[in-house]
Amino acid sequence: MTEQLKTSMKVQRARLDLTQAGLAERAGVTRKSINAIETGAMVPSTVLALKLARALGVSVEELFTLEHVPE
Template identity: 60%
Template sequence: MNKKHSELIVRLRDYRTEAGLTQSGLAEAIGVTRKTINTIENGVFTPSTALALKLARHFDCRVEDLFALTD
């Protein structure tokens, strides 16, 4: 049986730049490092549920607006 693996789609950079924030500015606002924001945006690091919820709260959106899975 051949299983397809879903990939994570990350829209964090879009939301951050639309808000006029740098990676450092967003990191400071939610209490993480700039490198954390960078690695999330580049698909290197998948945020914890708590961090994804913090990001969604910051942008007043749903977690699903920031992160989604491909089919």
């Protein structure tokens, strides 16, 4: 089985009423990076995942999970 990274980033942003640009500013990255992570086009580094979780006030485990994908 293959695993795919899933994120609750969009839900967490909505909870805080943050735009992609607002979260990007808090985490010190570009809005384009936030969009790429939310759409699954980019997998964040460990450091970036920690920064995003801190910026959203959640744990990394709450923000990112691995989902089994049938082959």
